[in-house]
Amino acid sequence: KVIVFGSFVVDLMGRTPHLPASGETVKGSMFRMGPGGKGFNQGAAAHKAGANVTMVTKLGRDAFGQVAQDTMQELGMSSEYLLFSEDTETGCALIMVDENTSQNKIVVISGACGTITNEDVERLAPLMDGAEYLLTQLETNISSIDRAVRLAYEKGVKVILNPAPVQPVKDVLLSMVDLVTPNEVEAEIMTGIPVSDKAAADQAAKWFMDRGVKKVLITLGSRGVYIHDGIKSGILPAYRVKALDTTGAGDAFNGGLLTALSEGKDLWEAAVFANALAALSVQKLGTTVSMPLRKEIDAFLAE
């Protein structure tokens, strides 16, 4: 049993011939709406990969909140621990994509999932009993993350922190983290060390471990992933695939990692599984819809 504690937002994506300047209105060419948020994407990835996931996020009582509930129902995810705000709307992300350059401009409004209270987190106590892992990111309010991590740590649930979107985190929070999974940009911003090669990655890993983190995994995009399991370190290359849409690659990877770890695989084996899941997801458009099913991952790994 695993818990994903994080954000849900509805992605509102429009494609445009060029990104509008301040005060300018541009006629866009395409609109797509769908479930998103790092927390939700990671939870859905893990669920589709076969993990027994409980998703914890906070929604408003509105149409966008219904999008989350409908998606979870379609996927067969448990909605038992969904939290609701009576006065804050569900979060959303306003995404503009330049159809020529693929450059984007994004505004994320956390809405309800930025208002998770201490009382909300305390209600999760029964859920922590018998859970093996809690995976969280930095997209909900930081006070809720502090609280959830502490509760998990005290209950003996291993904490995986995907520090995205990157922001400063207190050393005391890191001291309760079993595994941290930044991408290379996040690793550099947090540690001050550019992850240019394995030696530099070892330095960045040491920075985390000096603060009490047990294991470090840094995703390197199409180059793969750096792993430090607390004893030895190395780089696992990514699968060579034709990438169509790499948004959410990190979310796919984290969901896969959580799934494999919950099945008792070691960090290296789990990274192979997560690499495969992410490689499959970047070949499709979209976020939750692009996350592969377990049978697709197993078939890919058997090739």
Ligand code: ADP
């Ligand atoms: P983020 O999306 O957070 O920036 P990365 O870009 O580091 O994360 O990607 C996460 C993981 O997704 C990588 O470690 C790799 O396993 C996989 N991945 C990303 N891009 C590609 C790609 N072009 N080809 C194959 N795998 C990829």
